[in-house]
Amino acid sequence: MSIFDDFISLFFPHLCVGCGNQLFKNEEIICTSCLYKLPKTNFHIHQNNPVMQIFWGRIRIHSAASFLYFAKKGRVQHIVHALKYKGRRDVGLLIGELYGKDLKSSELFNTVDVVIPVPLHWKKQKKRGFNQSEIFGQGLARSMHATLDTQSLYRRVDTETQTKKSRIKRWENVKEVFAVKDEKQLEGKHILLVDDVITTGATLEASATKLLAIPGVKVSLASIAFANQ
DSSP states (O other): HHHHHHHHHHHHBBBOOOOOOOOOOOBBBBOOOOOOOOOOOOOGGTOOOOHHHHTTTTTTSOOOOEEEOOOOHHHHHHHHHHHHHOOHHHHHHHHHHHHHHHHTSSOOOOOEEEEEOOOOOHHHHHHHSHHHHHHHHHHHHHTTTTTESSEEESSSSOOOTTTTTOOOHHHHTTTTSEESSSSGGGTTTHHHHHHHEEOOOOOHHHHHHTTSSSSOOEEEEEEHHHHHH
16 A cells, blocks of 8 residues: 555555454455354355255255355455445455355356356346346356356346245245346356345245256356345
């Protein structure tokens, strides 16, 4: 950091997105303390983990995992909100790269060919300016040496927010909104479908159902956080 940067930081300090404390010179985005204290799930090591169990009897998923446990007003909520509502794309990339390294080392995920983020409707993405799941997916794809595909899966209908909906209402809200463009290019691939936070899994289920109709595909799921309701 230069003298000029030191001067600027007096008026516009670089703050950790996890705890809000000022970052030291050798820290970026998330402070060392928050990185150390991140509530990692380690679900990527275990086949029958709580995320995988959400989808038992619903869809045929190869593997499923979340990087972190989500708790209201906790570090992870601050991190997700910085990405989703404050436009901190650097946060999503960092978290994706960190988790991608874990997934690449896991026998459950190390054969992933393609990373596909759950898409936003084009109207919502235009308004927000970006898709938070896509940014997370970029980081994952980079660490996993996989291809990022943001075109094949798309959202046909602009649905209302899933927040505060029950599991049944969430499923009814999204069950017919997704579609796949060119199925041929995904045939035989191991697809990693990614979202920011998994709660009931309704959105991922609706998305994965369309991908699983493609011949020869395997679909795994990953998210930044798992909100155990």
